[in-house]
Amino acid sequence: MSEPKMKHDGPSLRIYYYPIESFEEDLPAFGEYLDSLEDAGEEMVSVVTNTGLVGSSFLLGSSFQGVKGFAVVTRKRR
Numbered sequence: 660m661s662e663p664k665m666k667h668d669g670p671s672l673r674i675y676y677y678p679i680e681s682f683e684e685d686l687p688a689f690g691e692y693l694d695s696l697e698d699a700g701e702e703m704v705s706v707v708t709n710t711g712l713v714g715s716s717f718l719l720g721s722s723f724q725g726v727k728g729f730a731v732v733t734r735k736r737r
Contacts, residue, residue: 661678661680663675663676663677663678663692663731664676666730670735671734671735672704672732672733672734672735673701673732673733673735674730674731674732674733675696675730675731675733676709676728676729676730676731677689677692677728677729677730677731678727678728679726679727679728679729682725682726689729692731693706693731696731696733700735700736701733701734701735701736702733702734702735702736703731703732703733704732704733704734705730705731705732706729706730706731706732707729707730707731707732708726708728708729709726709727709728709729709730710724710725710726710727711724711725711727712724712725713725713726713727
């Protein structure tokens with residue numbers, strides 16, 4: 660899993676991108692990340708999945724449609 664990155668920091672909203680490598684294995688870390696945003700005083704507005712071709716095996720060299728990451732929209736608390 661790569662580190663989440665802030666992609667937009669506006670006056671009232673922020674958008675982060677959280678890339679993942681393995682959907683099921685990365686869900687606990689993603690949940691912890693969402694909790695950390697709430698703890699930092701940001702209100703969750705939306706989570707949008709980024710789907711596309713993801714690798715299924717380095718040995719087979721095949722790919723399939725899957726979740727590549729999440730866009731997380733938060734509202735800054737005033």
